[in-house]
Amino acid sequence: MINIVEETSFGNAWWKAIRFVLRNEQPLTFGADKKHAWDSTQLIELSGNAITQVLNGQLHPLSTFKAIDSYKREFTYEYLNEYKKKRESDKFDYLYMDRLANNMTITNPMFMEDDGKWETIDQITCLYDAIREQRMEQKSQNYSLATTWYPDVDGLESPASPCLQIIQLRWNPGDLIDMHLIWRSRDLYNAWQANIIAIADMINREVIIPNECKLNRITDYSTSLHIYDADIEQARRVNMVWPR
Numbered sequence: 001m002i003n004i005v006e007e008t009s010f011g012n013a014w015w016k017a018i019r020f021v022l023r024n025e026q027p028l029t030f031g032a033d034k035k036h037a038w039d040s041t042q043l044i045e046l047s048g049n050a051i052t053q054v055l056n057g058q059l060h061p062l063s064t065f066k067a068i069d070s071y072k073r074e075f076t077y078e079y080l081n082e083y084k085k086k087r088e089s090d091k092f093d094y095l096y097m098d099r100l101a102n103n104m105t106i107t108n109p110m111f112m113e114d115d116g117k118w119e120t121i122d123q124i125t126c127l128y129d130a131i132r133e134q135r136m137e138q139k140s141q142n143y144s145l146a147t148t149w150y151p152d153v154d155g156l157e158s159p160a161s162p163c164l165q166i167i168q169l170r171w172n173p174g175d176l177i178d179m180h181l182i183w184r185s186r187d188l189y190n191a192w193q194a195n196i197i198a199i200a201d202m203i204n205r206e207v208i209i210p211n212e213c214k215l216n217r218i219t220d221y222s223t224s225l226h227i228y229d230a231d232i233e234q235a236r237r238v239n240m241v242w243p244r
Helices: 010-024 049-055 068-073 077-084 096-101 123-137 192-211 229-241
Strands: 002-007 026-030 035-039 041-047 103-107 117-121 145-147 164-172 176-183 214-222 225-228
Touching: 002 010, 010 035, 010 041, 010 049, 010 192, 010 225, 010 229, 035 229, 041 049, 049 192, 049 214, 068 192, 077 096, 096 103, 096 123, 123 145, 123 164, 123 192, 164 192, 176 192, 192 214, 225 229
Parallel strands: 002 041, 176 214
Antiparallel strands: 026 035, 035 225, 041 214, 103 117, 145 164, 164 176
């Protein structure tokens, strides 16, 4: 069963997603360390005032995430340049900004053994160019997307594959931009709000504003949106006191 949420309040969207997980109690055990959670599949659409709240970094009052400004900074080129200079032992398993701005690809993949070579592609710049083209032609297209997945690295044996899979943007008349996010796995209680705020901030700064457009709608799809067992009681308290 898929839960579909349509909201103009960012806080209410989080609350509705939590309520669905708590009402359905679908157990999930995953990972090498066998983490336990209650799971769900959810499609959440944010529009109207919710977009303003997201761009203002407005977390739900009961959110436990306190370092939103530091997290947003991880989605900047400045941070990425600093990150590259870190020792390998100090780096994360992956960095979203690295996967998006330094995506590795093979030139001439059909002839990889002879002529192919690795090169990087800045997918954020590609998104900017695609939206610019759509705006100039006044024609919406569905090819403006960036991915994080490396098949040769993020396969079944990987202990830490990117949770975010795809960012897709779409231009609409009036220079309004829809942003679609697709996730393979997601921590609803601790990470969902911060994820959306940081990604929207980056896309707005690097793609939407430079193209003189406006973020109009966010559609967020998670195939596994879960609350860890350790957070269930806190999630229940959110469910009891919200919305106001």
